[in-house]
Amino acid sequence: MTDKKTIGIPRAISYYNYFPFWYGFFSNLEIDIILSDPTTKKTVSDGASLVVTETCLPIKVYVGHVINLIEKGVKNIFVPSIQSIAPKIYNCSKIRGLPDLIRNVVRGDFKIIEATLDRSEKNNDLIDFVTEIANQFDIVDTNKIKQAQTAGFVVQNNFNVMVQNGLDFENALKYAKNAQVIIPPKQEEKPISVALIGHGYNIYDKHASMDIFKKLDKMDVRVYNSYQLTPEQLKGGMASLNSTLYWANQHEVTGCAGHYFQDDKIDGIITITAFGCGPDSLMLEDIKRKSKNFNKPILNLTIDEHTGEAGFITRIEAFCDMLYRNKRVKLLKQKNTVDKFITGV
Numbered sequence: 343m344t345d346k347k348t349i350g351i352p353r354a355i356s357y358y359n360y361f362p363f364w365y366g367f368f369s370n371l372e373i374d375i376i377l378s379d380p381t382t383k384k385t386v387s388d389g390a391s392l393v394v395t396e397t398c399l400p401i402k403v404y405v406g407h408v409i410n411l412i413e414k415g416v417k418n419i420f421v422p423s424i425q426s427i428a429p430k431i432y433n434c435s436k437i438r439g440l441p442d443l444i445r446n447v448v449r450g451d452f453k454i455i456e457a458t459l460d461r462s463e464k465n466n467d468l469i470d471f472v473t474e475i476a477n478q479f480d481i482v483d484t485n486k487i488k489q490a491q492t493a494g495f496v497v498q499n500n501f502n503v504m505v506q507n508g509l510d511f512e513n514a515l516k517y518a519k520n521a522q523v524i525i526p527p528k529q530e531e532k533p534i535s536v537a538l539i540g541h542g543y544n545i546y547d548k549h550a551s552m553d554i555f556k557k558l559d560k561m562d563v564r565v566y567n568s569y570q571l572t573p574e575q576l577k578g579g580m581a582s583l584n585s586t587l588y589w590a591n592q593h594e595v596t597g598c599a600g601h602y603f604q605d606d607k608i609d610g611i612i613t614i615t616a617f618g619c620g621p622d623s624l625m626l627e628d629i630k631r632k633s634k635n636f637n638k639p640i641l642n643l644t645i646d647e648h649t650g651e652a653g654f655i656t657r658i659e660a661f662c663d664m665l666y667r668n669k670r671v672k673l674l675k676q677k678n679t680v681d682k683f684i685t686g687v
């Protein structure tokens with residue numbers, strides 16, 4: 343029998359961008375949400391065992407999360423196909439084809455709750471998308487669905503405001519789910535600051551990113567990322583690099599880099615990309631070529647299921663040491679200039 347009032351959501355891919363919306367939406371419709379557990383080694387190996395080797399890590403992780411939900415006994419699993427988020431702005435083929443992928447590789451007693459969002463197609467608006475989802479739970483009342491959509495936007499907006507003001511992902515999510523907006527006190531400056539650039543599923547999944555936020559914090563490095571920027575700032579970043587928008591998640595990579603290239607408080611840029619990702623390699627190439635105009639050092643970290651933690655830490659440490667040295671030289675030069683100004687020598 344289908345469990346009508348429960349939905350399982352994989353803690354992967356679009357979870358890191360849109361889960362607050364889905365939390366507000368499904369809760370308003372009185373549908374209980376079951377999340378898959380945080381990513382572990384087992385999640386990755388379960389997912390990797392079902393897809394071809396060349397598949398990128400985030401998709402292997404996604405498949406692993408679906409398996410985790412099945413193991414928890416969840417019968418309805420949410421696997422939307424998000425083709426295009428605005429006219430002529432597309433997701434990569436793997437994200438677009440997620441329902442087909444899951445249907446073909448994962449066996450088990452579950453139903454895929456799927457719907458397609460393709461805003462490049464005429465008349466495919468968000469309300470059509472969410473209606474298609476609600477209908478699968480026999481909810482057909484248009485007003486009720488519209489109300490749930492509004493509730494989703496409220497939670498998402500609250501979450502966005504908090505992360506833009508520097509609250510970490512997990513706390514912002516916790517408060518947004520409780521209908522709270524907590525603005526954290528201004529964080530202390532640290533000796534150096536980096537912009538961490540990558541998709542939400544690559545930087546916020548602690549297993550995939552090897553908890554890079556914590557590692558940088560231990561090195562006394564302040565971290566900025568795309569979540570702290572408004573849509574206007576990300577668009578401005580794209581424009582400053584003269585980059586053409588094509589990919590749905592290009593703002594969080596190219597737009598973010600373009601913004602922080604021009605930000606004086608940023609000493610260096612760290613990008614995290616998945617091995618084998620076509621869109622990321624194109625975006626990274628674009629960023630690297632244009633970075634020469636901005637004089638900011640860049641470190642690119644590529645992740646896959648074989649990435650070793652020791653090598654990962656060594657590269658981050660070496661990069662941060664170089665940033666510390668650059669900073670000392672810069673401060674010394676500034677001091678000499680001030681001394682010369684005071685003494686006139």
Ligand code: SF4
Nearest residue numbers: 398400434436616619
């Ligand atoms: S954008 Fe790249 S990393 Fe993300 S799912 Fe597509 S291929 Fe994988």
